[in-house]
Amino acid sequence: MPPATSSHDSAWRALRRRRYLLGRWPWRGLAYTVLTLVVWIVFVIPSIAVVAPFGGAVDALSRGQIVGAGGLLLLGLALGFVLLPLLATPSMALDRWRTRVVDPRPVPAPLRAPSEPGPWLRDRYLTVRRWRYAGYFVASMALRTMLLTALSLLVTSAGALLAAPILSARSLPINVGPWHADTPLETGSLAVIGALLVAALAYGWTGVACLEVALLRRTLDADRTQRLAEELTEVGASRTRLVESFDSERRRIERDLHDGAQQRLVSLAMGLGVTRLEVVDALGADHPAATGVAAAHEQAKVLMDELRAFVRGIHPKVLTDVGLPAALDQLTASMPFPVTVTSELAGRPPSPVETTAYFATSEALTNVVRHAGATRATVSLGREGDDVVVEVRDNGHGGAVARPDSGLTWMADRLAAVGGSVGLSSPPGGPTVVRMRIPESR
Amino acid sequence: MTRVVLAEDGTLLREGLVDLLGRLGFEVVAAVGDAEALVAAVEEHDPDLVVTDIRMPPGFSDEGLRAACRLRTRRALPVVALSQYVERSYAEDLLDSAGGRAVGYLLKDRVVDVEEFGRALRTVVGGGTVVDPEVVRQLMRRSDPLDRLTEREREVLALLAEGHSNLAIAERLVVTEAAVNKHVGNILAKLDLPPSADSNRRVLAVLTWLRRRD
Numbered sequence: 001m002p003p004a005t006s007s008h009d010s011a012w013r014a015l016r017r018r019r020y021l022l023g024r025w026p027w028r029g030l031a032y033t034v035l036t037l038v039v040w041i042v043f044v045i046p047s048i049a050v051v052a053p054f055g056g057a058v059d060a061l062s063r064g065q066i067v068g069a070g071g072l073l074l075l076g077l078a079l080g081f082v083l084l085p086l087l088a089t090p091s092m093a094l095d096r097w098r099t100r101v102v103d104p105r106p107v108p109a110p111l112r113a114p115s116e117p118g119p120w121l122r123d124r125y126l127t128v129r130r131w132r133y134a135g136y137f138v139a140s141m142a143l144r145t146m147l148l149t150a151l152s153l154l155v156t157s158a159g160a161l162l163a164a165p166i167l168s169a170r171s172l173p174i175n176v177g178p179w180h181a182d183t184p185l186e187t188g189s190l191a192v193i194g195a196l197l198v199a200a201l202a203y204g205w206t207g208v209a210c211l212e213v214a215l216l217r218r219t220l221d222a223d224r225t226q227r228l229a230e231e232l233t234e235v236g237a238s239r240t241r242l243v244e245s246f247d248s249e250r251r252r253i254e255r256d257l258h259d260g261a262q263q264r265l266v267s268l269a270m271g272l273g274v275t276r277l278e279v280v281d282a283l284g285a286d287h288p289a290a291t292g293v294a295a296a297h298e299q300a301k302v303l304m305d306e307l308r309a310f311v312r313g314i315h316p317k318v319l320t321d322v323g324l325p326a327a328l329d330q331l332t333a334s335m336p337f338p339v340t341v342t343s344e345l346a347g348r349p350p351s352p353v354e355t356t357a358y359f360a361t362s363e364a365l366t367n368v369v370r371h372a373g374a375t376r377a378t379v380s381l382g383r384e385g386d387d388v389v390v391e392v393r394d395n396g397h398g399g400a401v402a403r404p405d406s407g408l409t410w411m412a413d414r415l416a417a418v419g420g421s422v423g424l425s426s427p428p429g430g431p432t433v434v435r436m437r438i439p440e441s442r
Numbered sequence: 443m444t445r446v447v448l449a450e451d452g453t454l455l456r457e458g459l460v461d462l463l464g465r466l467g468f469e470v471v472a473a474v475g476d477a478e479a480l481v482a483a484v485e486e487h488d489p490d491l492v493v494t495d496i497r498m499p500p501g502f503s504d505e506g507l508r509a510a511c512r513l514r515t516r517r518a519l520p521v522v523a524l525s526q527y528v529e530r531s532y533a534e535d536l537l538d539s540a541g542g543r544a545v546g547y548l549l550k551d552r553v554v555d556v557e558e559f560g561r562a563l564r565t566v567v568g569g570g571t572v573v574d575p576e577v578v579r580q581l582m583r584r585s586d587p588l589d590r591l592t593e594r595e596r597e598v599l600a601l602l603a604e605g606h607s608n609l610a611i612a613e614r615l616v617v618t619e620a621a622v623n624k625h626v627g628n629i630l631a632k633l634d635l636p637p638s639a640d641s642n643r644r645v646l647a648v649l650t651w652l653r654r655r656d
Binding site for chain 2: 258263264266267269270271272273274276277278297300301304305308316317318321322326329330332333338339
C-alpha cells in the first residue's frame, strides 16, 4: 500500500484501500456529511416552498378536486421555474467549496453570469446550463434527504446496539424484533454488530460524499465546450485588440517622427542648401568651405530620404490622410516592374481594415518581387458584401506554396487577426493570384 | 522683384522658406499658417506667385490645395503646391485648374535642392508647368503603350512631363539639344501627339496623354 497521502489522494481512492478505516478519510467523510446536513438545513425551507404545491396537488387529486389540483400544479411549476435556477447557484458555490474536504482536485468554476439585467435574466432562465444546474440542485437535495434520513435511522440503531451491554447491565430489557438479549454473550454480539454497522456507515457516508462530488463535477464539466468557446472568442478578441494597438502605436510613431525629426531635417537641409549658395557665391565652388558645405548638404538629403523611407515603412502618411488606393499607388511606384492599381472602393473602409489591407498587399507584392519572376502585376480593390477584397495578380511562373515561415503564412495570420482570410491560386506556369478578404465590421 | 505669398503651417519650415525665397531673389510679402489666411493675403497683396503647403489647419486634409484651386478660378495665378507625399488626385486637380498653366506640384522635400526649386518657381511664374518626378514616375508606370518607346525616349519623356525645357533636358542627360529635339520628335510621333514649338504646350500635351490612361 502506498502512503495514505499524496497530492492526488482523495476519499474515493482511500475507500478502495484495506486500511481505509484506520486513516483520516472516514473522519473527513464524516465532516463532509456534517456539512451536508448544514447545507440541507439552509436549502430545505425554500425547497419545501417548491415541493409543497405538488404535495398539495396530489392531496387535492386524491380528494377529487381536479381544478384545485391543476392550480396547485401550475403554482408548483411556476415556483420551481422561478426559484430553482436561483437556488442552484449558491448551492453549487457551497458544494464547490465543500468538495475539498474529500477531494483536493479543483472543481471547474461555473460560467459567470452577465451583469446587465436583460442578458442576466436570459442567462438565468433560458440557457441549458442553468437548467442543468437546477437539475443538479434537485438531484442533490433528493440525495441529501435520503442520505440524512437513512443516516439518522442507522446511527440511532448503531448507537443502541453498541449500548446493549451497558443497558443490559442496568437490567433494562433488550428486544431486537422477536428476540430478547439477556446473556452477556447475546448483548456482546449485539455490540459487535453495532460496531460493524458503524464501520459500514463510515464507508457509506464517504461513498455518498464521493457520489455527490462526482455529480457536481459532471454537471460543471458539461460546461467545458461552452467555456472553451467563450475563451476562444476572448482570445480572438484580444488578438484583434493587440494588432490594433500595434497599428495605432505605429501611427503614433509615424506622427511623432513626421512632426519632429522630419520637419527639422528638412529645415536643416534647406538651411545647408542656402548656405551652400552663399559660400559658393562668396568663395567660389572649389573653396574647401564650399565643398564641405556641399558634402554636408548631400548627406542631409540622403538622411532625409532614408528617414522618409523608414517612416513610410512604419506607417505611410498617405494611408492615413488619403486612403488605401493612394497609398498603394505610392508603394507600387517603387516596384521594379509595372504594377497597376485599380479600385472600386466607394468611400474609405475603417482604418484597421485599410492598414491590414495595405501591409498584407505590401507583403504579397514583396513575394511577387522575390519569387514570382514576374514582369507585371495588378492590384485590384473591391467590396463583396461586407468584405473588402484585395486581389494581387502577377504574370510570373506560378507554383507558389504557403510554407510555415513564408510571407503568405504571415499574411494569413495578419488577416485572421481581424477576421479575414487569404486564398492562393498558383498553378505551375502561372498566373499567381492572391486574394485577401477583410470584413469591414466585426 | 517677384512678390510671393507663402502658406505653410510648420513654423520652422515657414521661417526656413522665407529665408530661402529671399535668397533666391523673391520678395515674400506675406507668410501665413492656414488656408483662410492665404486667401486673405492673396486678396490683399495680389502676388505674382503663391507657394503653399497642401495640408494645413484646421482640417489637415487638403485645405491648401482647395484654396489654391479657388484662387485660380478667376485668373491663372501662378501656384506651387508642396505636398508631403505624392497624391495623383492633388496633382490632377492642380493641372485641371486654369488649363494647367502656371502651376507646380512638388514634394516638400524638393525644397532642399535649392537651385532646382528656384528654377521650378521661375518656370511657374513664367506660365510653365512643373510636376514632381515622383508623380511622373507613377503616371508613366501605368501606361502600357510606353513599351514602344526606347529607354532613352522614356527618360526624355519623364523630364518633359516634369516641365523641363529641351535645353534643360539636354543639360541633364549630357547630350546636345539637337539630340533632345530628335527624341522629343520621335516621342510625340509615337504617342500620336501634334508637334509643337511651344515648350509648355508640349508639356501639357504629354501630361494629358499620360493622365488619360487612368
